[in-house]
Amino acid sequence: MSTGLLTLIILALATFGMVAGRARAVASAGGDIRRLHSLPTFYGRFAALLAAVPAFLLVIVWLLAQPVFIENRALSLISPADIPQGSSDTLVMSDVRRIAGGLDQLAARGADLAPLVTDAPALKAALNAAGVALQNEPAPSVIAAAQALRAMQSTSRLIMTGVALVLAVAGLGWGLSRVRPEFRARNATESFSMWLLIGCSLVAVLTTVGIVASLVFETAHFFRLYPAKDFFFSTTWNPQFRGGSSLGIWPLVWGTLYVSAIALVVAVPVGLMSAVYLAEYASKKTRSWVKPAIEILAGIPTIVYGLFALITVGPLLRDWIAQPAGLGDSSSSVMTAGLVMGIMVIPFVSSLSDDIINAVPQSLRDGSLGLGATPSETVRQVVLPAALPGIVGAVLLAASRAIGETMIVVMGAGAAAKLSLNPFEAMTTVTVKIVSQLTGDTEFASPETLVAFALGLTLFTLTLGLNILALYIVRKYREQYE
């Protein structure tokens, strides 16, 4: 039975529980719903939740856990001799999975599998015909593993379907059996929903933990292959795919910080001032079209900004500033990328700050104006300080956007990792290097590719630090301004 069909059956059972629970509740009260502790729908909802939630949880957990168990068992069937030189368990297992999938397809078409599984060349041909391309003829133990995988998958699927259906029916029956006028169905559904909400937030938290854990794990792997000392203290970034590369992170971190700093120097004043204009001075009519117009900036794809940097801003800066001032003759430069990125993040600063400034109570403005302050004094001395925590948040959001930006940097600042103070020189950032280390034909075994994880972790630490700083600032000013 397919998962889709199973889902439908469970949903049908839940719907039945909804209707039946309701009807039973009304009947148990002799038609007078005032005798019930809760409204009839709550009894229905209770039965429906009991029917659906445990069954679905089981299906989800089962589907997540199944591959781990089954594939380990299948892997144990493969004889070590069949794992080719230079390959690994995971690569062979992916072959096993593809063969198993191909066999499923063939079986679905009604092909006779018995002769194929003993004849590797024929199997390869048949699978190729079915659209599953194999590089070489599979070894007998690989084929056996694939067959075992298929068998285990189908039994596991069968057991899962059975258990899920039993759970759903049992839940439904139990839920219905508890319907009595004095049963507090409203409270029961309430706590049910609470657990559901807790579960959902747990998913988000666990995902984050999982991502960080995998980053840390792979980074540790990288540091086993490449000395941490060189990574953190070397100032050259020069990956060689033949080996012997130097992977010092500083040129990349420097480039990231330099570009982001220029972007913020552009975006914060412009964004903040336009926010002040919109919130404090603009008429309603002006505001209603200026604000969306600024927000459009946030909707432009970054590749378009990149084009703009590459074709317009870069050459312009080179011809009018860098060359006349003797600061270099490259059209890709930190300045180009920083300026364009600054424009991109203006709406992050302005739109959020505008909302925050608007949330400052009018009574504070009145108080200041009533003392004979001008509107701009009021903004500077009362409104902005009151809005500061929120504004800091907006700026840091813009900063994280800038630090994580890739496309504009590739097209505007180039890809050369350099440690330099000259803003008209080409430099590059962490994100760009992550992309370039991972593109192309690579496998995750050499330090040159694994360094991507270390870079990712560095980036993550950088933004995390920024967020903590933001929290600290916000809290500090909260204390002062609340």
Next chain:
Amino acid sequence: MKDLVMETRVDAQTVKIEARKAQVFYGQNHAIKDVDVDILDKTVTAFIGPSGCGKSTFLRCLNRMNDTIPGCRVEGKITLEGEDIYDARVDPVQLRAKVGMVFQKPNPFPKSIYDNVAYGPKIHGLTRNKAELDEVVEACLRKAALWNEVKDRLQTPGTGLSGGQQQRLCIARAIATSPEVLLMDEPCSALDPIATAQVEELIDELRSQFSVVIVTHSMQQAARVSQRTAFFHLGNLVEYGETGQIFTNPRDPRTESYITGRIG
């Protein structure tokens, strides 16, 4: 005896603010209708009337705070020392420095207590150095009967005070700017009887330098602190005169029913 003294003084006063046929509209809502009032210098004037009758609205006209409300329109003529305050040449910022205001709801700035009071003197450059500013802050906080409660925590946020303390902070902040007229919108509504008595004392003291207009819901307070009283009802100025006369011998039946508690 005290009454006699006051009355002789009142007669000697010049008119500070004069309103003629003042009208206020909030969009379509005609909130103030044909109000004529002469507010005298060095006098406390009380505005009384039922809730929603337009006391705050009219008070806000006197320093153009209504400018900040979108859709609010003021017509008629209001003059401060003979000068039309709604004239295009008048700078509302300067006007508000001369006509200070304490609002109905306390609105301390999210700054320290000290900075709240120092705000006006700083932006208007009223003091020459820090020592002088310290003196002004202390004097104003003392006048507003708040000094003893806050003298040890001048650097803590003004928003951390209790509601009544916040209101007294706002009073201190308003008098620190040394206005010529002080408009107070229900300054004592959040205060306990002791603080109320202190603020009333302050109002009486301020009368020697400023002209004070106070909105109040307390008849006793109006009778205690003011020399003149204006009774508003549904946007109209029903009666305006000597406080003693309004309370003992009102001319309009609506005034009489209000002060005896029959119009709510």
